[in-house]
Amino acid sequence: xxxxxxxxxxxxxxxxxxxxxxxxxxxxxxxxxxxxxxxxxxxxxxxxxxxxxxxxxxxxxxxxxxxxxxxxxxxxxxxxxxxxxxxxxxxxxxxxxxxxxxxxxxxxxxxxxxxxxxxxxxxxxxxxxxxxxxxxxxxxxxxxxxxxxxxxxxxxxxxxxxxxxxxxxxxxxxxxxxxxxxxxxxxxxxx
Numbered sequence: 001x002x003x004x005x006x007x008x009x010x011x012x013x014x015x016x017x018x019x020x021x022x023x024x025x026x027x028x029x030x031x032x033x034x035x036x037x038x039x040x041x042x043x044x045x046x047x048x049x050x051x052x053x054x055x056x057x058x059x060x061x062x063x064x065x066x067x068x069x070x071x072x073x074x075x076x077x078x079x080x081x082x083x084x085x086x087x088x089x090x091x092x093x094x095x096x097x098x099x100x101x102x103x104x105x106x107x108x109x110x111x112x113x114x115x116x117x118x119x120x121x122x123x124x125x126x127x128x129x130x131x132x133x134x135x136x137x138x139x140x141x142x143x144x145x146x147x148x149x150x151x152x153x154x155x156x157x158x159x160x161x162x163x164x165x166x167x168x169x170x171x172x173x174x175x176x177x178x179x180x181x182x183x184x185x186x187x188x189x190x191x
Contacts, residue, residue, distance in 0.1 A: 093177065121154075
């Protein structure tokens, strides 16, 4: 899904969670950033009928070879859809946040701003000096059974250790998106 861009606005890439599709964040993006362009890919992996961006072997256990291949494919997809002279911002929820994080480990220059909503990266990413100065928002729930707090905090520490400018927003619940996360997302992409 793609929308036209108003002059001076960013192009926003939105990545859905497991079971979502390219329409999951269309309304939210239009509401938060009127005039922004939108590119919202649909994950091409089906897990029992639910759209995903890469395969996993079990909850929290990723098929690393598939993740590597699909990360490269998604990087190419993004490059094909970027507009010269227009800043590219990206946000993803859950599985969408995970593919987006994996993309940032490989191609840190791809996005001007990055927001990972309830990510789970159950491995130690390689050092990536290209993340220095990158603006990254990470959100999550303190009782999230899918993306545990310790993993969220470890990912935030990883980005900080690479020199990224990291902000976090945590709520007391689980894997659901809450209003304070949406406010933090809007602020991260508007400031």
